[in-house]
Amino acid sequence: MHDKNPTPRQEPWNKGKLVGQKQPLKLEEIWAIRIRLELESAVMDLALFNLAIDSKLRACDLVTLRARDIAIGGAAEFRASIA
Incomplete structure (x- = not known):
């Protein structure tokens, strides 16, 4: 059988939005x-x-x-290295 009313397609969540890499935050925005x-x-x-x-x-x-x-022995380190 053929449906006369096909299911409406759902619009993508990111339609019309900027995707990809964003501009870095400005110093004022960070603060x-x-x-x-x-x-x-x-x-x-x-x-x-x-x-x-x-x-x-x-x-x-x-x-x-x-x-x-980032913590060794229960104390946070001032510097952490990420491998």
Whole structure:
């Protein structure tokens, strides 16, 4: 049998949106984000943001980090090496 009313196609979630590599954040934008996170007392988010900016890690690499990657013996290291 042939349907007279075919199922409507769902529109792609990224239709009309810019995809791909984005422009880097400006220094003013970085400091604005840091200040907002400090005011909200979002310590973990601020630490992840600072790590991402300072290390220039990609988001996919940043989210796979574990506390043991940057802490040895229960104390956070001032510098961490990512292999």
